[in-house]
Amino acid sequence: MTVSAIEFTRLGPPKLQLYAMRCQSCKQLSPWWEHFHCYKCGGEVLTEELLEGRGELTNYTVVYYPPRDFLGQEPYVVGHITMDEGVLLPAPVVDTALEDVQVGTRVKSTLRRMKLGHEGDIYYSQKFVVDPNPPKKRARPAAAKAAPAKKAPAKPAPARRAAPKAK
Amino acid sequence: MRVGVLGIGKTPHKIQHSKSLRDLIVEAGRGAIADAGVSPSDIEMLYVGNVGSVGFNYENSTGLMAAHHLGVVPAGAVRVEAACGTGAWALHLGVVAIASGLYDTVMVVGAEKMNDLATVEATSIIAQAADSKEEYFSGLTFPSGVALTARKYMQIYGLTEEDLAHTSVKNHHYGARNPYAHLRFECTVEEVMKSAKVADPLKLYEVCPMTDAGSALILCREEILRDQPDKPQVYITASQMATGTWYAATDTLEDAYRLFNEPATRAYAMAGVTADDIDVAEIYNSFAIQEPLGIEGLGFAEPGEGWKGAKDGSTWKDGKVAVNLSGGLLCKGHPLGATGATQAVDIIEQLRGTAPEGIQAQDPEIGITACRGGPGAVGAIHIYQRLEGE
Numbered sequence: 001m002t003v004s005a006i007e008f009t010r011l012g013p014p015k016l017q018l019y020a021m022r023c024q025s026c027k028q029l030s031p032w033w034e035h036f037h038c039y040k041c042g043g044e045v046l047t048e049e050l051l052e053g054r055g056e057l058t059n060y061t062v063v064y065y066p067p068r069d070f071l072g073q074e075p076y077v078v079g080h081i082t083m084d085e086g087v088l089l090p091a092p093v094v095d096t097a098l099e100d101v102q103v104g105t106r107v108k109s110t111l112r113r114m115k116l117g118h119e120g121d122i123y124y125s126q127k128f129v130v131d132p133n134p135p136k137k138r139a140r141p142a143a144a145k146a147a148p149a150k151k152a153p154a155k156p157a158p159a160r161r162a163a164p165k166a167k
Numbered sequence: 168m169r170v171g172v173l174g175i176g177k178t179p180h181k182i183q184h185s186k187s188l189r190d191l192i193v194e195a196g197r198g199a200i201a202d203a204g205v206s207p208s209d210i211e212m213l214y215v216g217n218v219g220s221v222g223f224n225y226e227n228s229t230g231l232m233a234a235h236h237l238g239v240v241p242a243g244a245v246r247v248e249a250a251c252g253t254g255a256w257a258l259h260l261g262v263v264a265i266a267s268g269l270y271d272t273v274m275v276v277g278a279e280k281m282n283d284l285a286t287v288e289a290t291s292i293i294a295q296a297a298d299s300k301e302e303y304f305s306g307l308t309f310p311s312g313v314a315l316t317a318r319k320y321m322q323i324y325g326l327t328e329e330d331l332a333h334t335s336v337k338n339h340h341y342g343a344r345n346p347y348a349h350l351r352f353e354c355t356v357e358e359v360m361k362s363a364k365v366a367d368p369l370k371l372y373e374v375c376p377m378t379d380a381g382s383a384l385i386l387c388r389e390e391i392l393r394d395q396p397d398k399p400q401v402y403i404t405a406s407q408m409a410t411g412t413w414y415a416a417t418d419t420l421e422d423a424y425r426l427f428n429e430p431a432t433r434a435y436a437m438a439g440v441t442a443d444d445i446d447v448a449e450i451y452n453s454f455a456i457q458e459p460l461g462i463e464g465l466g467f468a469e470p471g472e473g474w475k476g477a478k479d480g481s482t483w484k485d486g487k488v489a490v491n492l493s494g495g496l497l498c499k500g501h502p503l504g505a506t507g508a509t510q511a512v513d514i515i516e517q518l519r520g521t522a523p524e525g526i527q528a529q530d531p532e533i534g535i536t537a538c539r540g541g542p543g544a545v546g547a548i549h550i551y552q553r554l555e556g557e
Contacts, residue, residue: 033301061314062367090305
């Protein structure tokens with residue numbers, strides 16, 4: 001992705017910190033890009049809230065064919081991290097062997113070089129590493145649910161919420 | 168509503184280094200004009216679906232370029248963009264133009280020239296169909312975003328990677344028989360499983376190639392086609408569009424279901440048919456997992472069961488509903504702006520009975536196309552019916 005130096009000043013610095021947007025109407029916490037209205041209730045007053053930086057990997061993939069700005073980092077793990085505050089964020093997981101990553105892995109954020117832009121512009125942002133000191137009691141029960149499904153795939157679990165039947 | 172399909176045309180779907188974007192547009196467009204038996208001056212409006220000429224080809228104003236080189240000047244012409252749903256959106260605008268009564272004859276073209284750039288550059292351009300500056304800032308790509316959906320589906324419904332591989336086996340069975348397809352070889356479950364990893368758990372044979380192609384349709388008022396009974400009497404009887412979430416992070420399987428189910432429900436009501444009436448379907452599958460999601464959204468299977476048809480035969484040619492007899496995007500490739508138009512052309516060939524040998528279903532009367540775009544952002548449904556002697 002090519003950006004101008006002017007755009008870089010808008011895009012880069014905010015990502016040095018790990019934050020999410022709190023809706024002041026319904027208190028829903030949304031990813032950082034939801035500045036304009038709350039994804040859940042439509043409320044238009046949202047405030048930035050810094051995150052502690054700890055969470056759990058709830059979904060992941062390994063990228064073998066990266067976009068240009070990530071060339072040289074492949075293969076890399078990128079996934080969805082459910083932060084302990086409850087919001088789900090996309091981020092890479094680094095400093096770990098691909099086979100050591102699984103759904104339910106506890107992770108914590110760390111400031112790293114995220115990518116290189118077309119003009120040599122360097123983006124720093126939050127990546128995640130495996131948390132060396134995970135809390136003994138997990139903050140969220142989601143991992144307990146996801147893990148058995150991975151171990152016993154033979155029996156399909158029902159949808160969490162039944163979708164309406166097509167007519 | 169009935170909009171007549173007067174003519175169709177398409178180019179081969181493959182890497183075509185000798186052809187430019189305009190070559191593809193003109194080849195597909197002239198094919199449709201000849202098939203319709205009209206002249207360019209009969210066309211009153213031109214809709215050109217093209218996603219990324221600014222990035223892929225360093226040229227813009229694709230609609231105007233197409234108008235000039237197809238010779239439809241002074242008819243109006245405009246370029247249409249809606250991520251991977253672009254071709255279907257161009258078709259929708261063509262249908263609306265006729266249904267509104269404003270025009271008698273319009274032309275729809277979808278085209279994309281993707282192979283002038285290296286894969287890494289093209290991947291970056293494709294990623295701009297999502298929020299490339301915020302969400303995809305994290306190193307996501309389209310394959311990896313959909314891989315997250317696949318893993319979610321596997322976690323929730325217990326789908327295994329072997330189960331999913333049957334979808335590629337089915338598509339390749341038919342793709343091998345489609346002379347217009349990009350990848351023309353059959354494969355087994357084992358070969359799918361052994362193919363190179365692209366984005367875990369998706370493998371090479373579960374991912375569409377980058378393809379150069381164009382497709383075109385000439386649409387007309389119902390009466391115009393009725394007055395030519397020697398022409399195949401295929402009509403578009405429903406056209407419905409929807410949006411969903413633009414972010415992979417907040418896109419649930421329920422969202423993916425609604426993306427097709429909501430416009431499909433509207434489309435079935437519009438055409439006065441049900442999911443059970445559909446004989447042939449072209450369902451967007453740039454990645455294998457999207458085929459079962461589409462099958463479920465269209466109401467051909469319950470949520471969590473859309474993958475079974477490729478394994479038990481019910482979505483093969485002689486099954487309950489034949490899905491992607493063209494080989495789908497997995498074999499035809501996914502020339503972004505062309506895809507939605509190609510799906511339409513392929514279904515119309517099925518209803519006309521002119522599909523290539525080996526992939527022609529037996530006497531289908533009702534077909535459907537489902538095109539999607541963005542992480543989960545565009546849902547586009549069209550229904551087609553052969554209505555002889557009415």
